[in-house]
Amino acid sequence: MTKFKLIKTGIIAAIFGVLCGVASCGNNKQQKQVYDTPKSGEIHISVDETFEPIIKEQIKVYQSSFPDAKIIAEYKSEADCFRDLQSDSTRMILVAKGLTKDESAYYESKLSFKPTWDILAFDAVSVVINVNSTDSVFTLAHLKSLLTGKDSSLQVVVDGNNATSTVRFLMDSLLKGETFGKNVMAAKGSKAVIDYVSKNKNAVGFVGSSWVGNDEDPEQAAYSKTIKFGLVECKNCEKNIFAKPSQATLSYGQYPLVRPLYFVLKENTTGLGTGFVNFMSLERGQLIFRRAYLVPARMYFGVRTSNIKEE
Numbered sequence: 417m418t419k420f421k422l423i424k425t426g427i428i429a430a431i432f433g434v435l436c437g438v439a440s441c442g443n444n445k446q447q448k449q450v451y452d453t454p455k456s457g458e459i460h461i462s463v464d465e466t467f468e469p470i471i472k473e474q475i476k477v478y479q480s481s482f483p484d485a486k487i488i489a490e491y492k493s494e495a496d497c498f499r500d501l502q503s504d505s506t507r508m509i510l511v512a513k514g515l516t517k518d519e520s521a522y523y524e525s526k527l528s529f530k531p532t533w534d535i536l537a538f539d540a541v542s543v544v545i546n547v548n549s550t551d552s553v554f555t556l557a558h559l560k561s562l563l564t565g566k567d568s569s570l571q572v573v574v575d576g577n578n579a580t581s582t583v584r585f586l587m588d589s590l591l592k593g594e595t596f597g598k599n600v601m602a603a604k605g606s607k608a609v610i611d612y613v614s615k616n617k618n619a620v621g622f623v624g625s626s627w628v629g630n631d632e633d634p635e636q637a638a639y640s641k642t643i644k645f646g647l648v649e650c651k652n653c654e655k656n657i658f659a660k661p662s663q664a665t666l667s668y669g670q671y672p673l674v675r676p677l678y679f680v681l682k683e684n685t686t687g688l689g690t691g692f693v694n695f696m697s698l699e700r701g702q703l704i705f706r707r708a709y710l711v712p713a714r715m716y717f718g719v720r721t722s723n724i725k726e727e
Contacts, residue, residue, distance in 0.1 A: 454691025456484035461508045461689070462497040463489050464581050466606055466624035467539065467677055469633070470708045471510055477704060478695050485688055495579035501531075501680060508681045508689045512539070512581035515680060523682060531682040536696050538711040540625040540661035541585055541673040543646035544610065546617045553658050555649040556672065560590045562620065565597015572600040573609045573621040582606075582622055585675050614642030625661045629709040648672060666711045676713065 452459060463471045468491045475487050490506075494513070500506040501523075514533045515523070524530045543559070545552055551570065561567040563586060575582050603609045609621040610628065621643075628643070630636045647658035650670045657670060665671035679696070683689040695701045702712035 451685075452485075452688040454686060454688060454694070455482040457688045458486040458488065459508070459688045459692075460488045460490070460506045461510065461692075462500040462506045463491050463510045464494050464497055464512055465491045466512070466575065466580070466582055467510055467626050468606075469630070469636075470537075470626045470677075470705065470710060473708060474692075474696055474701060474704055477700065478692055481695075482691075485691070487688070487692060493576060493579040494581040494584065501682065507683055507687075508679060508693070510536075510677065510679055512585065512675050512677065514676075514678045527682055527684070529682075529684040531680055532693075533678055533680040534697075535676040535678055535713040537677045537702075537705040537713050538666055538674055539677050540629070540666055540671055541582055541622055541675060542625045542628055542661045543648055543673070544613050544621045544623060544628060544643045545646050546613055546615075546619060547640075547642055547644050548617050549620075549644075551620075552644065553647045556590065556651065559648070560594075563591055563596060563600060564594050565599050568597065568599040569618070570599070571616060571619040572597075573603050573612050573619055574600060575606045575609050575623060576602050576604070581675070582624065585673075586622060589673065610639060610643060614639070620646065626708060626710065629661060630707075631709075632707070663706070663709055663711050677710070 451457070471489060471491075475489060479485055479487065490500075492500075494511050497506075497509040497511050501509050514535075515531065520530055543554060558567065562570055562572050574580070574586065603612055603621075606623045606627045609623050613619045613621040628636055628639055628645075631640075645660035647660050648671060650657040650659055650665075651672055652669045659665040659670040661671050661673070666674050679693050681689050681693055696705075697714045699715060702715040705712045
């Protein structure tokens with residue numbers, strides 16, 4: 417082989433090596449995994465539709481505090497949230513129930529670690545009626561008779577079919593094995609329930625208090641012109657008390673239709689999901705729940721009375 421051919425071959429080999437190195441670097445860049453942190457990155461979460469207004473506020477404040485963090489929330493039925501948790505489409509769900517022992521064991525077998533879950537706040541299933549309705553006081557027995565259709569004097573409206581947390585709550589707490597009557601109709605979401613009741617005098621609806629309990633929200637305050645709360649019998653009270661949902665009636669056990677708001681997180685590192693859960697569990701997040709008229713579960717914000725004497 418001549419000297420010229422040797423030089424030519426060496427140049428070709430060098431160029432080939434450089435090209436391979438560039439391609440290799442490109443592949444490494446493509447394969448490099450970006451990890452999120454408690455204050456940065458992007459995650460997808462699934463949220464029970466009944467908690468949409470309050471979780472939107474939580475995300476809004478969190479992202480304003482940490483601009484590098486992006487939480488993409490999808491609002492859907494409780495059953496769909498749990499289906500998402502089983503897949504890789506979401507890392508965290510916010511729902512009205514925690515995990516059973518069997519469910520925890522299932523996720524541990526798939527993930528090699530146990531998901532964490534706990535209560536963040538307490539919400540009420542509000543009974544809403546048309547502002548012109550004359551039937552505004554309900555015993556639990558009366559609500560059950562309406563839901564089963566034994567009393568068909570009112571059209572009952574719920575937020576969907578048996579896949580929603582509100583429907584599951586009513587089935588577990590009031591129906592207790594019985595089925596819904598023919599007078600029960602399913603609306604497409606909580607807002608649709610409110611809209612239907614606001615236009616129909618002979619209707620009663622069941623929605624989460626996150627949608628109707630905040631008088632400081634302009635949209636929710638406007639509902640007071642078309643709907644009002646039904647008063648529900650207090651079973652734990654010594655006297656015959658009928659209460660509407662509020663922080664006070666929930667805290668003192670006067671309003672019976674109370675349910676928790678849970679987080680379920682499958683994250684074994686300190687990532688954005690952990691950061692968001694910590695935010696909602698500590699003072700700022702708990703105050704947001706309180707401002708939205710839910711009852712914070714992680715922190716107590718009591719009001720202390722004092723005697724002030726003027727001298």
